[in-house]
Amino acid sequence: MTNQAHDADVILNCMVHSCIEGFLESKISEAQVSNLQCPAPSCESPIAAKMIKELVPQLYERYDSFALDSALAQASALYVLSLGCSGA
DSSP states (O other): OOHHHHHHHHHHHHSOHHHHHHHHHHHHHTTOOTTOBOOSTTOOOBOOHHHHHHHOGGGHHHHHHHHHHHHHHHHHHHHHHHTTOSOO
């Protein structure tokens, strides 16, 4: 079993399927998609993009767009800081 498959099993065992869907719907609608993790208190498994696509396919495009925007913003900030600029 791959790590990714194991992580998916861990997450699905931690929460009821519909609870995870509701959690993802909430996070995606609020554009809080950076470093998504299982919401169960005793679980810190990351939620992979593939799992998001399987659980909430209707929101995957929106998730992907937010995730790209977040990654580009972080990369831009790091680039500015690497130049020694303080206006990031």
